[in-house]
Amino acid sequence: VITAAVRTLAEHAFARGVPRIGLHADVENVPSQQVALRCGFAPEGVQRGAGVPRGGASADVALFGRLSTDPGDPIPPFLPFFPGGFPGGSLTDGVVRLTPLTAADAADYFALASVPDVMDSHVPPVQPEFADCEVVCRHAGHRWLTGQRADIAIRDAATGEFAGDIQLTGVVPPLGQAMLGYCLRPEFRGRGLVTRAVDLLVEWAFANTPLRRIVAGTNPGNTASHRVLERAGFVREHLVKGLLPGPGGTRLDDIQWARTRP
Structure with a gap:
């Protein structure tokens, strides 16, 4: 109406x-x-x-x-919401459940971003501010709807507990490309949850969006993340020297990976 x-x-x-x-x-x-x-x-x-x-x-x-000169046709979102819409939509394989990040997740999101090894992998690798984390959560629906990025909570499917987050960022519609990122709370690691989350999200993206290529970057020493991407069907493409800002003004290399639409 x-x-x-x-x-x-x-x-x-x-x-x-x-x-x-x-x-x-x-x-x-x-x-x-x-x-x-x-x-x-x-x-x-x-x-x-x-x-x-x-x-x-x-x-x-x-x-x-x-x-007045615009055609007025409906503008379809480049990134549609999960089945069920926002904020209640989700994807699940019975072990993990992916749900849109919302303002209610701000405290959990901040706690995760403050874990030392998660902080070290951020760009830049600094202690986050709660206010900044809250903005990410409050703006998540708008940014998803307008095709800027999709910020998603990884949850234990059985309990609903916040286990980590996964994102599609760096969306470039003309290329049909987006960047994947993820992190997990330490107590949920070692159970294959991130691999499941990556598989769910990538399969959904290739089936429901114009994305044809999803890329990811990892620190050369982050072998756990390398294994996640390999298990999820990503192929190592190249090494970029000194791409990432590291602690104390250092620069870190970045291994870049990609998975393309079949």
Whole structure:
């Protein structure tokens, strides 16, 4: 109903000479942003702290716009949500379950990012701030919907417990390429959960998105991550010398891997 109302009012305004209409939505209000895309409003960024105050701080606002010269056709998301939509959709193989990251995951996400070996693998390798982790979680739905990245929680399928996270980032639509990243809480390691999560996500991506190639990068010494990628069907392509920032101003090499759509 609201999609029909927005589309009708927009056409009415354009027919009377209005050159542009803006649509603003709370960055966490994914349903309103879905209406914007269905009505042909293109994403135009996020304004920090521009919304109605919530919990002592002003909310961030997602911006969309449509010009009178735009066709107004629905804009399909480059990365559709998992079956069941956002935030309740998921993928599972019965052992792990992948769910979209949400604001409710902020504390778990921060704790994971603060694990020393996880910190060391981040770019740059520094102690995270809780506020930054909270922004990642609060903006996850918007960034997924607008094709920027998909941030996903890895959960124990039996208990629902937060075990780690996995992401598709660096999305380049013209190339049909995205980058894979992942990390796991220490107490969940050694059970093959990451390999299962990688398989689930990559198979979903190749079946449901235009992505044709998913790449990943690893530290040459991270043999555990190498084994995960090999088991998940990734092929080692090349070594890039000094690509990654390391601790104390050092630079680290990066082994790059890829898996392509069959």
